[in-house]
Amino acid sequence: MPSRTPRLLRDSDALRAAMAARAAAEQAERDVFIAAADWAIAHVAGTGDVAGYVIDTGMMLPLAGPGAPEVQEHAVTEFITALGMTQQAGSFYVGHALEACVRLPRVWSRLVKGELTVWQVRRITEDTIPLSAEAADLVDARIAAYAHQVSRTQISNICRVAQEHADPGDAVLRKAREAEHRCFEVWMGQAGFDGTIDISGRLDQPDAADLERAIAALAEQLKKAGSEETLNVRRAKAAGMLARGEQALPLETGGGSEGAAASATQPRSRHLTLYVHLSVDAVTGALGDVARSEASRSPLGIDVIKAWCQTVGTSVTVRPILDLAAERYSDAYEVPELMREQIILRDHTCVFPYCRRPARSCDADHIDPWESGGSTSSSNLAPLCRKHHRHKTHDGWRYKPAGPDQPGVYLWQSPNGVRFRRDRHGTTLLDPPQPDGG
Template sequence: MATTKSELPDTASAVLAFARSRRDAVDRAEAELLVAACEWADLHPASSIDDAAAFLIPGSEHEEPVAGPGAPLVAEFCIAEFGAVLGISTVSAKHLIGQALELRHRLPRLWRRVQSGDLPAWRARRVAETTIRAGLSREAASYVDQQLAPFAHRTSTSAVDRLVEAAIARFDPARAAEAARQAADGRHVTIDEEQVSFAGTMRVTAELDLADALDFSAAVTQGAEVLKSLGSEESLEARRASAVGEMARSQLALPSVEEGAQRLSRNQGHAAARQVVLNVHLSEDDPIARLERGNLATLDQIQQWCTASGTEVVVKPLLDLNEHLVCDGYQPSPRLREQVILRDRTCVFPWCTRSARACDLDHIVPWESGGATSTANLAALCRRHHRLKTHGQWRYERTGPATYTWTSPHGHTYDTDPHGTSPG
């Protein structure tokens, strides 16, 4: 039961002491969680997988390397159940188990400090994730452990990164030289498609050659001036952003690389119609629109997108998500596939948020067992969790239009719907 304000101490020093004690309790619990993660991995070693089945049956369970060289492999399917019981995704559970094994087997000095209560688990996990991601050899990881352990309680993230780089240079000089060569060219264009603001904007960053950057700046400035002359009342920065979109759409008119190169040389590009597909869910009593990828936008923003110059609006037939569709064969029709994708929105496995459009459509009752290819018997599952359901011991059933109840191999149940997951 949560502590209420009336139960808290009433002096400043007492409140600080109370907060410190709760922080200590959290640190102890997180250290114990790392022990549990290691124990779970020990109970599900790679040797527990039926090698013959893994070899003969495509998509069946395999050995999963979750930490660096020298740490034990684990049976792949055990990860999902450990994550589900903690209320985290399978990917997050893989990171947690991997960090625990990395600490116990490759960073033993840090592990001992955590288990003695001398180092918060979150700091050790941060180091472990860095050494795993860097792919350090056993010797390099041991070097990091030896150098860092005495000071890990007060070492910054950047200092850990520098130490890892030093370990690579010391124990793998050829790799360090190649990394330095690649880093010398820092040019990039990065579009953060996973972060869309409520206003319908997306962050773009770039590092360009000087000449390219100056040309780009001049083109953006000119485009902003053109938009102003055409009557735009937006701010200069907003017009510059719009000019980038107009420039991009002019390139969409190029039918091929060869013809595009010729047009660019003659400066004869022409603007193409904006072609962006948005599946928008609207409600009569709600002024907010929900886009398929889970982002929100105002109705005014949707209207602005549709009425912008050069935008081609195509209205597609509305799909009734509650209509029962059936197909004769194994493969769903395009209409049935689209209906399931729009209905489920994401993979329906507990805590998974992968977009349904990037998922397989699973027959809940297998096709081979008489399961129909229909609205009621199809669900979106990402490839990882599709394999888990097909070759593991997880089972689920559809309990509503877009609701499902899952049962884990150890009998834990979870209810999922488009809003998320809750323990059953």
């Protein structure tokens, strides 16, 4: 039985209420998207300003296509952070709004009138950003009238025809954008309690076919070797074997061509660094407790850790947790290694709102600047990635620890006064706007 008693509405009234709510949600999305374009145009980068870019896999791509203005980097960051977006997703969002507003005026007009939804516009802008201004205008003219029903394949075909007509010899930027659709993500920061990690990716078909053949072959070898696990589990294990260079299973036989083939495969050993919240002896005991892998930054069941440690070919480094609440000091500007390790383990990631860059790759920032009398101490240091370190130093972002009894908790304020609370569990928007806009 349902736990909630529904409102006593006639079927027709319930349908109308749902339709009205859906329409209101779509209009709210339009309002946010229009506000993103307005914000971008109001913060056009001038001479000497750092412009915002979409940063992905090492490539710095403009927010929108040729002819669209560049936008101040710090303004992009403030807008998308206020909306709770990550740097990359938010930069794409602002770029799509700017692209539609400036370079696709017919499509934009239909959005403003409520004839198109944001997602319908964004699937067009994804393909038009790499085009020249002339090609983008051709797409806008050809697609605007039926943008509400066009498919992704049709959008792609129209963009290619427009590019061939307007820019027959210039496809470099488009190819760069297309290459960005290829990716392979290992979500190390989101491990489950059972020690599993999600993986996602998009590969060229030949690469995907090669990967599939290799995984399928190793999974079959595991079955022939006596594994009684399901196909899904064997395929998952096969992926790990590939990562260690194991193209074939080691064979029991010592001679012959099979033995030679096995010896030719020299897998890399698995190395695991664990920060354990219990004594080293407890790892091999029966204590019910948790540990944390340096790679995943997530709690793991001790049974999972024990199984990993018992795997042949695995080397394990067990490091006891530092006292994360202890206050350490140095008279020098440079951060001592022990103190840096402490703030890495305390904060896990860059402490800027919504940023998830691992702390080990971040700068150790003096919250109160050293040159203004700030100390090199545990409570005055926090990891900031280079981009957000620059925003804090030059662009008016400010933050402070929440208090001596709350290590790893920070209160942030944007240049325009939007406030956030950031801790190891994520970011909370403080004093969110009221429904009436007050």
